[in-house]
Each structure stands twice: as structure tokens, then as C-alpha cells.
Amino acid sequence: MTKDSGTRLDRILDAIEQSITTATNQELRDDIQAEGGDPAGVEHNVRSVLGGVLRDHRQEKLRAAQAGYRDAVARFQERSTRIPSGPAAQRALLARVVASGSQMTAQFRDLDHLSSEDIASALQQLDALGLLPDNDGEDE
Amino acid sequence: MGQRRIPVEQAATPDEIAAAVEALTAEETLKLDRYARFRIKRIGRAADTRDHDDLLAEALRKTLDGDRRWNKDVTFSVHLLGAMWSLSSHWAETFANEQRTGRAQLSDRKDARTELAGVVDEVAERNAAAQETLEQVRALFADDALASNIVAGWEDGLDPAEIRELLGVDKTTFDSKVRAIRRELIRAGLKRDNRTEGSRP
Numbered sequence: 001m002t003k004d005s006g007t008r009l010d011r012i013l014d015a016i017e018q019s020i021t022t023a024t025n026q027e028l029r030d031d032i033q034a035e036g037g038d039p040a041g042v043e044h045n046v047r048s049v050l051g052g053v054l055r056d057h058r059q060e061k062l063r064a065a066q067a068g069y070r071d072a073v074a075r076f077q078e079r080s081t082r083i084p085s086g087p088a089a090q091r092a093l094l095a096r097v098v099a100s101g102s103q104m105t106a107q108f109r110d111l112d113h114l115s116s117e118d119i120a121s122a123l124q125q126l127d128a129l130g131l132l133p134d135n136d137g138e139d140e
Numbered sequence: 141m142g143q144r145r146i147p148v149e150q151a152a153t154p155d156e157i158a159a160a161v162e163a164l165t166a167e168e169t170l171k172l173d174r175y176a177r178f179r180i181k182r183i184g185r186a187a188d189t190r191d192h193d194d195l196l197a198e199a200l201r202k203t204l205d206g207d208r209r210w211n212k213d214v215t216f217s218v219h220l221l222g223a224m225w226s227l228s229s230h231w232a233e234t235f236a237n238e239q240r241t242g243r244a245q246l247s248d249r250k251d252a253r254t255e256l257a258g259v260v261d262e263v264a265e266r267n268a269a270a271q272e273t274l275e276q277v278r279a280l281f282a283d284d285a286l287a288s289n290i291v292a293g294w295e296d297g298l299d300p301a302e303i304r305e306l307l308g309v310d311k312t313t314f315d316s317k318v319r320a321i322r323r324e325l326i327r328a329g330l331k332r333d334n335r336t337e338g339s340r341p
Binding site: 005006008009011012013014015016017019020021023024025027028029030031032034035039042043045046047049050051052053054056057061 | 154157158161164165166167169170171172173174175178179182193196197200201204221225266267268270271273274277291294295296297318319321322323325326327
């Protein structure tokens with residue numbers, strides 16, 4: 001007789017579960033009240049639990065976006081360090097880039113007419129575009 | 141109530157899920173609560189420290205993460221019921237596997253014969269616990285012929301229509317008695333395996 005007791009018990013439990021899923025609003029309320037509970041309190045608790053999960057999920061997405069922004073800034077700052085600090089070195093670097101690249105616009109062709117600020121600004125723009133060569137120790 | 145994984149392009153977005161949560165009716169919230177409580181009670185010790193709120197929260201979390209995708213062809217509350225069934229079944233299965241692994245590690249001799257004997261013992265023990273719970277259920281309704289017969293019908297795997305026909309009762313009478321049985325069993329703390337609640341060493 002005990003051979004399929006587990007199966008028989010499972011069938012009873014399945015039937016009870018099924019009866020919960022098909023119960024009407026009034027039946028559910030009656031069940032809760034029969035156990036001394038408060039249907040309004042139960043409803044409020046369920047909404048609170050689900051609302052908490054939604055809130056956490058939104059905050060996780062926000063945190064992920066903030067982390068992505070921080071990473072992007074860090075990557076940009078890391079790249080910026082490849083720009084040498086001295087005006088002469090910056091001018092030399094830009095000259096190398098101009099000499100090696102076909103992507104440069106005409107305004108960079110005559111470096112003698114550019115100020116040190118223009119050179120630094122041009123290097124920052126090129127760096128942001130990923131067009132600067134890796135730092136090869138030519139910083140002064 | 142198992143769920144087939146749907147293609148990601150058919151799954152609801154987080155915004156759609158949030159809107160569905162907002163739109164849950166009072167009846168649906170009560171149903172989710174009652175179902176979560178029953179599932180936690182049913183899996184007994186396999187729930188560990190998790191309660192019905194944890195089960196409900198995890199079902200929604202998995203839905204948002206895309207682990208349990210919501211196919212909008214079914215209502216959202218039905219999806220959550222299915223997700224809770226699936227999650228709690230997984231917890232129960234994991235717990236049973238851990239128990240088996242623990243027993244195997246405790247065994248001094250790990251030859252095949254000993255291992256097989258352990259499995260046989262475990263099945264016998266589980267059946268004995270189920271039998272004990274079954275007898276408790278039958279005793280609960282010993283003085284109620286209709287309830288006893290409905291429970292017997294369930295045990296035999298009959299569906300509600302078959303039981304009603306066999307017993308010659310109408311749907312209203314049947315549903316009313318089922319409600320009474322449900323309340324009585326929940327009140328009595330019925331669970332799948334009373335061994336998992338520590339009533340047996």
C-alpha cells in the first residue's frame with residue numbers, strides 16, 4: 001500500500017493547489033479571514049513586495065549605467081595621458097600624426113601657423129577619436 | 141504548470157512587466173499570496189530560510205532578468221504562478237540532491253551495493269513518511285463521507301468532473317466541499333513530506 005503513497009499524496013496536494021488557482025476573490029478573502037488574516041493587508045503586502053523588486057531592478061540598471069559612464073570617463077582619461085605635456089613634444093606628435101595619416105584635414109597641414117593651444121586641442125580631439133598612436137615614450 | 145522558454149523577442153520588456161504589476165487586481169494579489177504560501181509549505185524544509193514573500197519576489201526578479209520570460213499570451217498573474225511553481229520545484233529538487241550527496245559522503249563504504257542500499261532506504265523512508273501523511277489526511281475527513289470520497293478521487297488521479305459524476309454531486313456542492321477541504325488541510329499544515337519539517341529524525 002505504501003508503494004505509491006508519494007504519488008497519491010502529490011495528487012491531493014496538486015488538487016489543493018489547483019483549487020487555489022481557480023478560487024474566486026470572495027473565496028480567497030474567506031480563506032484569509034478564516035485564518036485570522038486581513039485581505040487588505042495581504043493585498044498591500046503583495047504590492048509592496050513586487051514594488052520593491054521593481055524598484056531594485058530600476059536601481060540596478062541605473063547603477064550599471066553609472067558604472068558604464070565611469071568606465072568611459074576612465075578610458076578617456078587614460079587615453080588623454082598619451083598626449084605629451086610639453087608644447088614642443090605635442091607639436092612633434094601632431095607632426096608625426098599628420099605625416100602618417102591621410103585622414104587629417106588641411107588645417108593641420110601647416111603646423112607652423114598653429115598656436116600651442118591649437119596643437120593641444122587638436123591632439124585632444126584626435127585622441128578622443130582614437131587616432132593617436134600609442135605612447136612610445138617620446139614625452140618630454 | 142511548467143513553462144516553455146519563449147524567444148527573447150516575444151518576451152515582455154521590463155516596462156511592460158512593471159505595467160502588469162501595477163495592473164494586478166486585488167483578486168490576483170490574494171491568489172499569488174495564497175499560492176506562494178502553499179508552495180512554501182509544500183516543499184517544507186527545502187525552502188530553507190525563504191518564505192512566501194521571497195518566492196514571489198524571486199519569481200518577479202527572474203522575470204525581469206529574462207530567466208523566466210513572460211509570454212504576454214498568458215495573463216501576468218498566471219505567469220507568476222507558473223514561475224513560483226517552477227522555482228519552488230527547483231528548490232525542492234536541489235534540496236533532495238544535496239541530501240543525497242550528504243548521505244553519500246557520510247557513507248564509509250562507497251561501493252555500488254552500499255550506494256544502492258542507501259537509495260532503497262531513502263525511497264522507503266520517503267514512502268513511509270508520505271503514507272503517514274496520507275493517513276493523517278484520511279483521518280481528518282473520516283467523519284465526512286463526501287470529503288473522504290473527493291480526497292479518494294484525487295488520490296486515484298480523477299479530475300473534478302469525473303469525481304462529481306462518480307459521486308453524483310453538482311458543481312456548487314463539489315466546489316463548496318473542496319473549499320472546506322482546502323481550508324482544513326492548510327489549517328492542519330499539510331506538506332509533501334512531513335519528514336522535511338523535522339517531525340522525524
